Amino acid sequence: MTSFDLPVDPDPVEGITGPFDPPGIAWDRVSPRLTTARLVVLGLTLGLPILACAAVAVLVTPWVWLAAGFLAAILLWAVLLVPRQVRAIGYAERDDDLLIRKGILFRQLVVVPYGRMQFVDVQAGPLDRKLGIAKVQLHTAAASTDAVIPGLPPVEAERLRDRLTARGEAKLAGL
Incomplete structure (x- = not known):
């Protein structure tokens, strides 16, 4: 098990809980790279x-x-x-949506329902490729709600892209 496979602490920021830490969520962390x-x-x-x-x-x-x-x-x-800041980034897959959280002082929790995703994009620039990381970007109908998970190992980024795409298609087919 590598360090990026470990779940994110319930709250890496001063033990504060609340709307940014829904109960029962096992957060996945991004790569320390x-x-x-x-x-x-x-x-x-x-x-x-x-x-x-x-x-x-x-x-x-x-x-x-x-x-x-x-x-x-x-x-x-x-x-x-x-x-x-990097340790504060986490994501979690639930049955109906994907949660992404980030931030220390200005915290943010983004909830993206699978049925609202239009497409999932994986990106890696030259430095990212050299360090063995990639970025997964989820695009929705509203441009302001696009969500990004940076710093994933390429294998995890590919797995997440395929899984999110399949879940999004399944949710759209059920409408």
């Missing part, structure tokens, strides 16, 4: 400007060290926050 993917993107997004600010500070004016320090503080905060 999603943390690495997000940190690489953050490192490139903030690391390159930090290096540019440092170069300008050395070559032109030392006041630019303030900008480099500010960006470095944001990067440090993000490095501490991202692993916790």
Whole structure:
């Protein structure tokens, strides 16, 4: 059993329960490799400007060290926050719907009834493929209700795509 096969704790955020933790739900967690993917993107997004600010500070004016320090503080905060954000992502398959939850401070629980799904999409960019993860996106009639499960191993993403598609077709056929 790998770490992403373990169920998500009932609530990884300070033991709070309520509308985000329906009783009797065994949450599945995403792969911890999603943390690495997000940190690489953050490192490139903030690391390159930090290096540019440092170069300008050395070559032109030392006041630019303030900008480099500010960006470095944001990067440090993000490095501490991202692993916790990834641990807060979970999904659960029920008989009639799929639950997806995420967030630490601003929590979100998305319930997608199988009968409302139009199609299920699996995506993996170059970094995702290198790290062995994929993203499953569920599309519904309303664009604002599309749900995403990032950081799944490709085998699990494929299994989930096929299972959700079959369940969605079965629910639509029953209407």
